[in-house]
Amino acid sequence: MLPEHTLASTSLGGQVLGSGRVKADISLEEEADLFEIVVTAENGTKRTYKILLERDEAALPPSESECSKPSAFTDIAGHWGETSIIKASCRGIVQGYSDSSFGPDRRVSRAEFTVMLAGLFQWEGAETALLFGDMAGKNHWAKQAIAQAAAFGIVSGYPDGNFRPEATITRAEMAVMIAKALKLPTDTDLPTAFADHADISAWARGAVASIHQLGIIIGRSDNRFVPGGAATRAEAAVMLLRIAEIKKK
Template sequence: MPTDLTEGNFKLTIHKMTSTAGIVPDSMTLLSPVFELLKSFDGSFKKPVTLRFKIQAKLLGADRRAGMFYYDETNGKWIEVEGHAENDEFVATVHHFTKFAVFSVAKEAPPQVKPEKPLPPVVHFNDLKGHWAEVMIQETAAKGIVSGYDDGSFKPDQFITRAEFTVMLMRALAPEAADPNSGVSFTDSDKIGIWAQRYVSEAARLHVVSGYADGTFRPDEDVTRAEMTAMIIRASKISTDEGGPLSFSDANEIPDWAKGAAAAALRWGIAQGRTGNEFAPDGKATRAEATVMLMRMLQLNK
């Protein structure tokens, strides 16, 4: 745990759950115990906290991988977080506390840069029925901008990384425009998957994306709603002076560098608030949110 996580002192409680009845379905295989982490203040940490869980790696088969999940109390389901396995441990960074566990999950194929054959007019995923973004996700998939997983799912509520969103955004702009020789690189370019390198490089050349002060791109970090909105507005070449008043309930929490983009996105109908009309600038964007905002961008640019 880094220093200056929050103002003042706080109490941390770690509880190893002895019973998981009602929260872990039979279809999910645990590789670690379920731990409930609690803190004595509301809100998120100022800095990410690193979690290291011991796992039973021997339970993994050739077609399985380890994945850390947190339990969404509101919707009663497990949501995966970004992380990686290190021998008999699983390591992840989080900004909030709740119930966490490591599960055995099916390996997924990396997103394809370009389909080998034309996609059908309508793409159906097996986990979208009744989802609020179902229609737009299907339409965007039919255009070849987004793709699902080998098991036929789309995982609409899973967080999307900076690399994944950049690929989707560049595909939406013009799939053929990705230049593998753009010459833009980051200090952690070796961490950018082959499937995303040309798109990230081209997006940087066009000033659609930028790195951090230390020269990194951090491809595997989940993209925030503020970052995603700023990237879309830059890609759309909409002036950040074209916005209006920020009517979001948490407008004062939007960082200065993103306020113009948020206002423009609101005015042109690209971005909408979450529950309670919150923009949630630091909130992690989901695959569904990213897809819908890209579709709105395309409709606006017709």
């Protein structure tokens, strides 16, 4: 606190704030801002103090640290997943299309969900050449994310050796990818607690049980998992945000 001398003054960024006790509201325009405070004593002596203020994202409430700007997507206003889509977009987990739409009710393709996972987990290195028959030698837009996911053992192709990037991802496939990315148990003997447990393929049951226990994925009507069903882009955004919260802990 500065001494209370009536002839003393203080200025911030060249703007005189007044004398005596000084209070000012400061807005951070960037991630870090350097401020100069000049204190002029009664005898005219000046001293300059430099203060570096940095924004601590972790200390801010989620609504401020994740995103406080209006959505740039043109088709999510009023949608049940609007808030989650905005948060996921601000975190770099999901992206929209070139026409500024998000397509919240569109089905998620295998390539799209792989890219979403890559945006969440920020994979680095471990990239390998794509050996999938339908992607080898092609410059697919999701090539890097798919290559990294394959190198980490998170995705695999079909028995015919293809990846089918544009095919709609099933809820069972999504569950397995999530479980592998989080290094969760995928033992086939884990109970899933879903009414349609018998419809879940053995290769997916452990993964479904693991992510269900964490609340990442929930059932649909009548407590059914619907393993062969598709997920929408809005549903995927919600699930990925749940994963992000788990990763924080």
